[in-house]
Amino acid sequence: MSREEHNKWAYSIPGKLALNYIYYLGDFNTKFFTELRDNKRILGVKCPKCNRVYMPPRSVCGRCLSKLDEWVELSDKGTLLSYTVVNYSEPYQPTAPPIVYGIIKLDGADTGFTHLLSEVDAEKLRIGMRVQAVFKDKREANIQDIKYFKPI
Amino acid sequence: MVKKNRNVAIVGVGQTYHKRRRPDVTQVELINEAVRAALKDAQLDIADVDVVVHGNMELFEGTYQGDMWHVDGDGAYMKSGIRITTGGTTGGTLVCATDNIVTSGLYDVALCIGFEKMEEGEATGGITGMADPLWFRWMMSGALSGASFAERLEALTMEQLERLELVAAKLRVQLADNAARNPYAHLRMKLTIDDVMNSRLLVYPLRLLHMCPESSGACALILASEKKAERITDKPVWIKDHVTTHLEDFVVGVITEAESTMRRCARKLYERNKITNPLKQIDTFEMYDPNVWWHMDWMTEFLFLKPGENIEMIAKGKTALEGDFPINASGGVVSTNPIGATAMLRVAEAALQIRGDAGEHQIPKEVNTAMASSFGGSTWSILNLLTKEKPM
Numbered sequence: 001m002s003r004e005e006h007n008k009w010a011y012s013i014p015g016k017l018a019l020n021y022i023y024y025l026g027d028f029n030t031k032f033f034t035e036l037r038d039n040k041r042i043l044g045v046k047c048p049k050c051n052r053v054y055m056p057p058r059s060v061c062g063r064c065l066s067k068l069d070e071w072v073e074l075s076d077k078g079t080l081l082s083y084t085v086v087n088y089s090e091p092y093q094p095t096a097p098p099i100v101y102g103i104i105k106l107d108g109a110d111t112g113f114t115h116l117l118s119e120v121d122a123e124k125l126r127i128g129m130r131v132q133a134v135f136k137d138k139r140e141a142n143i144q145d146i147k148y149f150k151p152i
Numbered sequence: 153m154v155k156k157n158r159n160v161a162i163v164g165v166g167q168t169y170h171k172r173r174r175p176d177v178t179q180v181e182l183i184n185e186a187v188r189a190a191l192k193d194a195q196l197d198i199a200d201v202d203v204v205v206h207g208n209m210e211l212f213e214g215t216y217q218g219d220m221w222h223v224d225g226d227g228a229y230m231k232s233g234i235r236i237t238t239g240g241t242t243g244g245t246l247v248c249a250t251d252n253i254v255t256s257g258l259y260d261v262a263l264c265i266g267f268e269k270m271e272e273g274e275a276t277g278g279i280t281g282m283a284d285p286l287w288f289r290w291m292m293s294g295a296l297s298g299a300s301f302a303e304r305l306e307a308l309t310m311e312q313l314e315r316l317e318l319v320a321a322k323l324r325v326q327l328a329d330n331a332a333r334n335p336y337a338h339l340r341m342k343l344t345i346d347d348v349m350n351s352r353l354l355v356y357p358l359r360l361l362h363m364c365p366e367s368s369g370a371c372a373l374i375l376a377s378e379k380k381a382e383r384i385t386d387k388p389v390w391i392k393d394h395v396t397t398h399l400e401d402f403v404v405g406v407i408t409e410a411e412s413t414m415r416r417c418a419r420k421l422y423e424r425n426k427i428t429n430p431l432k433q434i435d436t437f438e439m440y441d442p443n444v445w446w447h448m449d450w451m452t453e454f455l456f457l458k459p460g461e462n463i464e465m466i467a468k469g470k471t472a473l474e475g476d477f478p479i480n481a482s483g484g485v486v487s488t489n490p491i492g493a494t495a496m497l498r499v500a501e502a503a504l505q506i507r508g509d510a511g512e513h514q515i516p517k518e519v520n521t522a523m524a525s526s527f528g529g530s531t532w533s534i535l536n537l538l539t540k541e542k543p544m
Binding site for chain 2: 013015016017018019020021022023024025026027028029058059060061062063064065
């Protein structure tokens with residue numbers, strides 16, 4: 001039975017949650033996003049104790065709780081660790097389907113992060129393929145300043 | 153007496169400097185400040201901690217699985233973890249739950265964290281948008297929706313009301329003075345009685361300066377089992393007992409019980425701990441006071457005062473820092489209110505008073521026993537009883 005048919009006898013009350021959250025980047029993340037916006041540079045951060053280079057960067061190492069401030073410039077090129085292709089459409093999605101999500105480990109980083117892939121034939125996606133960041137022309141200091149990654 | 157499997161003590165206390173806004177840090181980093189402070193206070197490393205108990209008011213942080221988001225800051229990576237959200241009482245529930253899992257024998261050293269970055273969420277949107285959907289959500293207008301004084305006000309003469317307003321203002325000034333001596337407090341302003349009496353009217357007789365602020369901050373406590381606690385610190389603060397009480401009315405306005413949750417909570421705590429004269433047997437009280445009117449009312453409820461005794465105590469300065477029975481030496485919730493941390497700060501401040509480590513706002517008289525309350529919707533009450541002496 002459809003919702004419309006249910007609603008003929010099952011009365012309901014709409015929810016009203018529409019909360020205007022705002023999230024501050026903080027001093028630490030501001031450095032990352034300013035570099036991304038102004039210089040198209042992607043910075044990771046190195047934990048002096050674990051020797052791990054994090055991307056996305058973070059000011060505290062979750063593993064050992066060290067304070068992190070050793071910035072490392074990463075390449076805009078990296079390796080695809082995993083991917084998935086979404087073929088259906090939903091209003092919350094960032095772009096129209098097919099959407100290719102990938103986990104990319106940038107050269108110089110020890111961790112992968114999730115972003116979009118484009119300019120790619122879904123059939124040709126392979127774990128381990130090399131990809132490169134494509135930056136937006138008009139950048140606004142958020143992670144979407146990287147438009148997507150494309151195969152190289 | 154409540155049957156505890158083994159004694160549990162607070163061995164580390166940490167909190168952030170509480171402010172309206174902290175745009176210089178993320179939620180993860182804010183929490184990390186409190187965690188770092190607690191570890192330093194206990195002289196422990198994160199590797200010494202077995203479990204992390206994490207909590208705030210649901211929806212205020214605006215992410216799913218906030219405990220996982222905050223892992224980098226709270227130190228829970230590869231440790232056991234629990235997330236607790238019980239609204240306004242969260243900070244108190246965090247202490248109760250952490251005490252329970254340590255006394256049970258499951259874990260020896262536990263870190264509990266309460267936080268709120270209220271500049272980022274939308275507290276009133278959260279409260280109103282989450283109220284009972286069938287009966288109350290459409291009219292819920294925020295934390296003050298349930299603040300009804302009608303049954304009290306109608307019984308008072310104009311003269312009595314004016315006297316009450318004056319005492320409320322005196323109390324607010326007293327709490328501001330306490331907060332001025334607490335470097336971590338949010339509102340540390342010098343207030344006069346006139347400032348309070350002339351502040352904007354919200355819901356008669358409640359004025360803006362009677363009300364708690366919205367703060368950003370975090371609190372972290374480290375709890376340890378008896379053996380561990382005595383090895384970690386020479387000043388353990390024992391969690392002797394705690395009681396939680398609820399009222400059946402999720403929909404505000406349905407009053408079917410004659411006794412408040414505050415009174416019921418205190419009765420049970422006193423019975424279990426042979427407290428017949430709370431003003432004598434307890435040395436200080438850190439109360440979750442969302443506004444000074446409730447502070448005055450709840451004194452009577454929690455402490456079993458005779459009618460008018462609360463007003464007399466405040467008028468005579470007995471609840472001031474130097475008084476016989478100091479209440480909220482920290483400045484209380486009307487001075488500092490990062491909601492998920494608010495109730496935990498009551499326990500933290502009570503513990504510091506017992507240790508004698510409260511600094512400038514240390515109560516001059518000896519503090520051996522302290523009580524801390526938590527409050528949340530709908531009139532949910534928790535009391536934590538802390539002692540310097542190890543419980544039998």
